[in-house]
Structures are given as structure tokens and as C-alpha cells.
Amino acid sequence: MLGSRQRRMEAHQVIFYENDAVSDVFLIQRGWTCAYKILSDGARQIIYFPLPGDIVGFSNLVVGKATTSLECLSETIISPISASAIYGVLTSDSKVAQGILWAMEQDRAMMTEHLVSVGRRSALVRTAHLIVEFALRLRLIGAQTDNSFNFPVSQGVLADALGLTAIHVNRILRQLREADLMTLQSGRIAIHDIDQLMALAAFDPTYLSPPRGMTDD
Amino acid sequence: MLGSRQRRMEAHQVIFYENDAVSDVFLIQRGWTCAYKILSDGARQIIYFPLPGDIVGFSNLVVGKATTSLECLSETIISPISASAIYGVLTSDSKVAQGILWAMEQDRAMMTEHLVSVGRRSALVRTAHLIVEFALRLRLIGAQTDNSFNFPVSQGVLADALGLTAIHVNRILRQLREADLMTLQSGRIAIHDIDQLMALAAFDPTYLSPPRGMTDD
DNA sequence: CGACCCATTGAAATAAATCAACCTTTGTGG
DNA sequence: CCACAAAGGTTGATTTATTTCAATGGGTCG
Structure with missing residues (x-):
């Protein structure tokens, strides 16, 4: 198998x-x-x-x-x-x-989304987009029950993903925290307002779901 | 067929x-x-x-x-x-x-290369990289004999590809021209020094060639 | 001719990087 | 158990790359 x-x-x-x-x-x-x-x-x-x-x-x-x-x-x-x-x-x-x-x-x-992010979204929106993507993917695979999840990704790694510096990622995370959208603390992300976060990122979730007829629904 | x-x-x-x-x-x-x-x-x-x-x-x-x-x-x-x-x-x-x-x-x-470009290469290097990619792809499909080729891509379109503004693309192209590396003029790219251009872009061409055993070589 | 798209250039504004310092946590070895 | 190093996180000040705003000229097409 x-x-x-x-x-x-x-x-x-x-x-x-x-x-x-x-x-x-x-x-x-x-x-x-x-x-x-x-x-x-x-x-x-x-x-x-x-x-x-x-x-x-x-x-x-x-x-x-x-x-x-x-x-x-x-x-x-x-x-x-x-x-x-x-x-x-x-x-x-x-x-x-x-x-x-x-x-x-x-x-x-x-x-593709990643490329769009790095090319055309601001650092703030780009970061929010990636976080939302993680949250939804984890939900899809059943690894996220409440609105928080383990996140073994340092700010430096995040920076490499987003095409930013670690320092700037830190500032962006502060913004997201101060806007009460999400918190990243000791390897764990807590999402406080997924709707606003998705709105900020203009997140369209369709690219993450399998097409009709693929699953048993 | x-x-x-x-x-x-x-x-x-x-x-x-x-x-x-x-x-x-x-x-x-x-x-x-x-x-x-x-x-x-x-x-x-x-x-x-x-x-x-x-x-x-x-x-x-x-x-x-x-x-x-x-x-x-x-x-x-x-x-x-x-x-x-x-x-x-x-x-x-x-x-x-x-x-x-x-x-x-x-x-x-x-x-992948595109994403790496937009995330981690400077506007100059990124632009050079894309131009070199075009030149090599055209050579591979036999559409480029000398060191110039038709290029029906406006600076605005190029900007959308590179994650830049059209204005900045224009300035970058000027730099490349003034460094005698390449010229984009009336829908045609002329490459003056492909080696230096590739060096500038740190271009690794392997991702463009089919693997061994795939072609008739 | 006029409208539109594209290219070009300058000046000002801004987002993000860099430089620098310090703090916290974590793990390691004495 | 403490001392220390190493990695990660936080913040401020400054610099730089790129954007934005503004204006102009050259083609091309109807």
C-alpha cells in the first residue's frame, strides 16, 4: 500500500x-x-x-x-x-x-498563492494570508479543533517564506496582535478573529478544497 | 494525436x-x-x-x-x-x-524560480533572471538563432511578472542597457552579453533542460 | 486630428531593510 | 544547580529600494 x-x-x-x-x-x-x-x-x-x-x-x-x-x-x-x-x-x-x-x-x-502574495500583497496582508492558509489546512486535515494550533515556525523561517526580514515579520506580528486578530506565542498561534483576518487577507479558500466528487461528500 | x-x-x-x-x-x-x-x-x-x-x-x-x-x-x-x-x-x-x-x-x-526571484532577488537581478530564462527557453525550442528575439511584453506586463511597478521596470531596463548587457526596443530584446547577464542573475540553467533519457541525445 | 497606450524622467513619499542594542528562553556542560 | 552559550524575540534609529505622484513625448489606430 x-x-x-x-x-x-x-x-x-x-x-x-x-x-x-x-x-x-x-x-x-x-x-x-x-x-x-x-x-x-x-x-x-x-x-x-x-x-x-x-x-x-x-x-x-x-x-x-x-x-x-x-x-x-x-x-x-x-x-x-x-x-x-x-x-x-x-x-x-x-x-x-x-x-x-x-x-x-x-x-x-x-x-501560486504564495507567489501572488510575495509579488503583490503588502507585508501585513501577505502574512495574514499565510496564517489563514495554515489555519484552514489544519482544519481540513482535522488537526485544529479550537481556534489555536501549534506552530513550530520561527519568525526567521516565516520571514524566508514571506520574502521579508525576521525583524519586519516581528513588527507585522505585533500589528496583528495589537489589532486583536491573532497571537503567536511560544510556538503556538491563537486566532482571535478568523473572519476579520480572512477579510484583511482577502482570502479565497476555494483553492484548498478538493473538487466535488473527490471526497465522500 | x-x-x-x-x-x-x-x-x-x-x-x-x-x-x-x-x-x-x-x-x-x-x-x-x-x-x-x-x-x-x-x-x-x-x-x-x-x-x-x-x-x-x-x-x-x-x-x-x-x-x-x-x-x-x-x-x-x-x-x-x-x-x-x-x-x-x-x-x-x-x-x-x-x-x-x-x-x-x-x-x-x-x-519556483519565479517565486525565489520575487521573494529574494533585487529588482535588477530578478529582471535579469527572467530575461535570461526567456533567452534560454527560446534557444531550447529553436526560436532564437542570434542573440536577439521578439518580445511582445510591455513594461507594464513585465512589472506584473516581477512584482514591480512599470516605472521601476523602466529604470531597471535602463540600467541593463547602460551596463551594455541588453536592450529592449520596439518589441525586441537584444542581448549584448549573455555571460555577464547570467552572472548578474546567478542563473543556473539546469531547471530548464529535460532530464537524461528524455530526449534523443 | 484626437485618443489611447506605452515609454521616459524627476521629485517626493513610504515600505521594508539594515544596523545596533538588549532581552528572554532553551539547552548544555561543568 | 548554576553558568554560560546559542537561538529566538523585541524595539529604536537610520538608510535604502521601490512606489507614488506628476509631467512629457512618441507611436499607433480609428
């Missing part, structure tokens, strides 16, 4: 580095990770944050090596899936194939 | 708008296009520029509607490919399936 093999990893461990020879794809079973690139000047740009349920590294399949690095932000459980398993599935079970395509699309949709 | 049906479109025509019900995917046969999103404040973020040989709109397949808009920048020829054709191909011909996965990856790789 897809994803039966499991590997446990610690925070700050790297699942793969850019350019590593990997053809496996990884299903995140548990924990927070981030996919990023390092520039020649050492700057880092996080591309997106794979969470449980996400499949990461389709690039590996096609290219035979990793095109981004993937690092654990918390203790994490992953299931490697071999290239041949994926190809096998693509050429036999069309229901599963559709699921995989959906995962690819999910991926892509988040990258 | 995939891509035998052809549609001709004019510059500024829109192939599909975000949220249009389309399940087709499109093979660009000829011309320049751009995929973008419009924000609620009217700002536009271009996600990437599909060129001939690219397949656009895998999202359509999975979601059943377009997740970005796709517009022609020049006269363009496209071939619609139905969802069923894609699925059919995915479940029979694994050689073609691999090609399609490669196209998806290509897409993704360009988006």
Missing part, C-alpha cells in the same frame, strides 16, 4: 537537499516541513510548507534529483514512495491517479 | 479566465502567453509565461475550472487537449505519461 513504510525525523533534520539524487516522493504523515531554495548569497526562499497529507517531491520523480531542499520544522513522520510505485499507480488505478494529480494541483495552487 | 486540433488567437485575447469552467489543457504551439491572477484591488500577478511547447492548465484537469487566467501577448496558436485524452494517455502510454509529468515539472520549476 502507498505510504505504509514510515520514517521518523527530528526537527531541523533535512529529508533531502536540493540536488540530492532522490527519485522517491514523500507523503508527510505527521509534523511540519518546509521546502526551500538557497541562493548563492546564502539567502533562503521557502517555496511552501508541506503538511500532513501532502505529497512532496514530484520533481524528484521526473528529474531524478531534488529541486528544492525539504526540512523538518518539528518531529515528523514521512512515508517514502518510490518512483516505480507512482508510475505503476498512474498506469493502473485511475482513482488513485486522480488523487495524485489532485495532490500535484494542491501543491501548485499553494505555490 | 495529441495537439492536432488548432486554434488561432490574437494578442490580448484571453484563452480562459480564472474560474471559467474548462477541463481542457492547452498546448501552446506558437506565440507568447501569460498566466496570471487578479487581486481584489485590481492588482495583477503574473505567475509565468507559457511559450511554445509548454502545456498549460493541468489545474483545469483536476479542478474542472481554470485557477489562473491565460492571455495571449502576441498572435498565438494553441491546441486544446481534453481531460479524457490526458487521462487516457496517463493510463496507457507510459512514455507519453512521462512526457506529461515532465511538462508539469517544467511548469513547477519555473514557478
